[in-house]
Amino acid sequence: xxxxxxxxxxxxxxxxxxxxxxxxxxxxxxxxxxxxxxxxxxxxxxxxxxxxxxxxxxxxxxxxxxxxxxxxxxxxxxxxxxxxxxxxxxxxxxxxxxxxxxxxxxxxxxxxxxxxxxxxxxxxxxxxxxxxxxxxxxxxxxxxxxxxxxxxxxxxxxxxxxxxxxxxxxxxxxxxxxxxxxxxxxxxxxxxxxxxxxxxxxxxxxxxxxxxxxx
Amino acid sequence: xxxxxxxxxxxxxxxxxxxxxxxxxxxxxxxxxxxxxxxxxxxxxxxxxxxxxxxxxxxxxxxxxxxxxxxxxxxxxxxxxxxxxxxxxxxxxxxxxxxxxxxxxxxxxxxxxxxxxxxxxxxxxxxxxxxxxxxxxxxxxxxxxxxxxxxxxxxxxxxxxxxxxxxxxxxxxxxxxxxxxxxxxxxxxxxxxxxxxxxxxxxxxxxxxxxxxxx
DNA sequence: GACATAACCGGACTGTAGTCCAGATCGCTC
DNA sequence: GAGCGATCTGGACTACAGTCCGGTTATGTC
Numbered sequence: 001x002x003x004x005x006x007x008x009x010x011x012x013x014x015x016x017x018x019x020x021x022x023x024x025x026x027x028x029x030x031x032x033x034x035x036x037x038x039x040x041x042x043x044x045x046x047x048x049x050x051x052x053x054x055x056x057x058x059x060x061x062x063x064x065x066x067x068x069x070x071x072x073x074x075x076x077x078x079x080x081x082x083x084x085x086x087x088x089x090x091x092x093x094x095x096x097x098x099x100x101x102x103x104x105x106x107x108x109x110x111x112x113x114x115x116x117x118x119x120x121x122x123x124x125x126x127x128x129x130x131x132x133x134x135x136x137x138x139x140x141x142x143x144x145x146x147x148x149x150x151x152x153x154x155x156x157x158x159x160x161x162x163x164x165x166x167x168x169x170x171x172x173x174x175x176x177x178x179x180x181x182x183x184x185x186x187x188x189x190x191x192x193x194x195x196x197x198x199x200x201x202x203x204x205x206x207x208x209x210x211x212x213x214x215x
Numbered sequence: 216x217x218x219x220x221x222x223x224x225x226x227x228x229x230x231x232x233x234x235x236x237x238x239x240x241x242x243x244x245x246x247x248x249x250x251x252x253x254x255x256x257x258x259x260x261x262x263x264x265x266x267x268x269x270x271x272x273x274x275x276x277x278x279x280x281x282x283x284x285x286x287x288x289x290x291x292x293x294x295x296x297x298x299x300x301x302x303x304x305x306x307x308x309x310x311x312x313x314x315x316x317x318x319x320x321x322x323x324x325x326x327x328x329x330x331x332x333x334x335x336x337x338x339x340x341x342x343x344x345x346x347x348x349x350x351x352x353x354x355x356x357x358x359x360x361x362x363x364x365x366x367x368x369x370x371x372x373x374x375x376x377x378x379x380x381x382x383x384x385x386x387x388x389x390x391x392x393x394x395x396x397x398x399x400x401x402x403x404x405x406x407x408x409x410x411x412x413x414x415x416x417x418x419x420x421x422x423x424x425x426x427x428x429x430x
Numbered sequence: 431g432a433c434a435t436a437a438c439c440g441g442a443c444t445g446t447a448g449t450c451c452a453g454a455t456c457g458c459t460c
Numbered sequence: 461g462a463g464c465g466a467t468c469t470g471g472a473c474t475a476c477a478g479t480c481c482g483g484t485t486a487t488g489t490c
Contacts (some may be wrong), residue, residue, distance in 0.1 A: 032468065070469065147410060187398040189401065192404065209398050247485070285478095
């Protein structure tokens with residue numbers, strides 16, 4: 001799901017920019033649809049905060065939003081899609097810091113460009129900061145449907161970023177940064193972090209994941 | 216589930232050894248129960264092979280075994296438990312090869328003892344050989360219930376093995392082999408392998424996982 | 431062989447994710 | 461402001477995992 005950023009459905013949230021409204025291709029979201037989308041997101045956020053992500057049913061979200069169940073599902077696809085939509089904003093902040101922000105997480109300026117492995121370490125740290133705060137939500141977005149993690153756009157983004165860093169770091173014996181990036185990202189799966197944090201705590205988790213990522 | 220190897224329930228399969236029958240503590244499994252256990256396992260194996268693991272419902276397994284649904288669930292706990300029971304034998308072969316087999320996978324004899332990292336590489340290879348053959352089944356055993364992977368006995372075994380090898384390899388900057396072992400095992404999760412193999416194929420997957428494990 | 435008891439059996443029942451479609455609503459056009 | 465096609469809506473419906481408990485059967489004892 002949600003590989004298409006074109007339509008107004010799925011985990012889509014409208015860009016505030018005014019220029020974008022001129023692009024007529026995706027016909028503007030209908031007013032009632034927009035109202036319902038906001039209602040569902042608000043209701044979901046409130047219920048998740050109050051009862052815990054795992055204890056909230058889709059029926060409950062629909063009821064709290066004053067909306068039919070079908071509406072929730074057509075708009076967000078499934079429970080994972082709802083989680084993705086809720087995470088969307090924070091996730092984008094992190095992605096922008098990576099693309100345009102200061103070193104070592106971002107590419108930095110002309111004269112303080114960080115080494116690839118330095119950026120990789122910064123990415124692991126920043127990602128863990130982000131994901132550990134929203135662990136239950138991210139976990140739901142990755143596990144509600146089988147294979148969801150590898151289909152959502154965010155994973156593709158992290159994967160590409162890590163691939164490029166590994167390629168730039170390029171030690172001779174490590175060809176295939178593409179495959180390597182998948183393996184490096186594996187310990188960052190929410191399901192894995194959930195289990196690992198429960199067992200050894202966040203600090204040891206962080207160090208171990210860093211050590212693996214940096215070889 | 217199934218952390219108790221004491222009772223005759225759960226993913227239990229009776230050891231063929233005759234000595235063990237003398238231990239009266241777990242009162243012998245009733246004849247009808249044993250019959251049904253075999254019937255369920257046979258039916259499940261046949262259905263899985265014919266229709267694919269994901270397309271077989273627990274109702275179908277019960278019906279094919281000529282047994283009520285409650286029987287299947289009381290005996291195996293859940294879908295993951297059924298998968299574990301089916302994998303049990305092959306898994307034990309691998310575990311024994313690790314504990315007692317020849318080098319480099321096992322500890323070897325007195326004079327051909329392999330280096331820890333050599334054993335680690337052999338373990339990764341052997342584990343991938345095992346899991347890629349039964350990928351769907353292992354995946355079900357790890358994902359049917361949330362967090363199942365980290366609860367089943369097999370994971371504890373792999374984790375302990377890797378921990379000991381990392382400790383033995385002990386490079387000075389890597390304290391905490393326990394946490395490191397979790398991170399090393401992360402790319403071996405069935406869910407992850409499923410996605411990665413689909414994307415880059417088994418050979419590149421194997422090389423990447425090895426590279427990460429061996430730092 | 432009859433009895434008591436513990437273990438087992440199976441199908442009806444519950445809870446939840448996700449589907450479907452007949453009708454309501456919107457927003458555009460003339 | 462009436463007509464009309466596209467889009468949206470919501471609740472009834474399906475499918476499946478997992479639970480429950482009254483009835484049944486096996487096994488040890490007298």
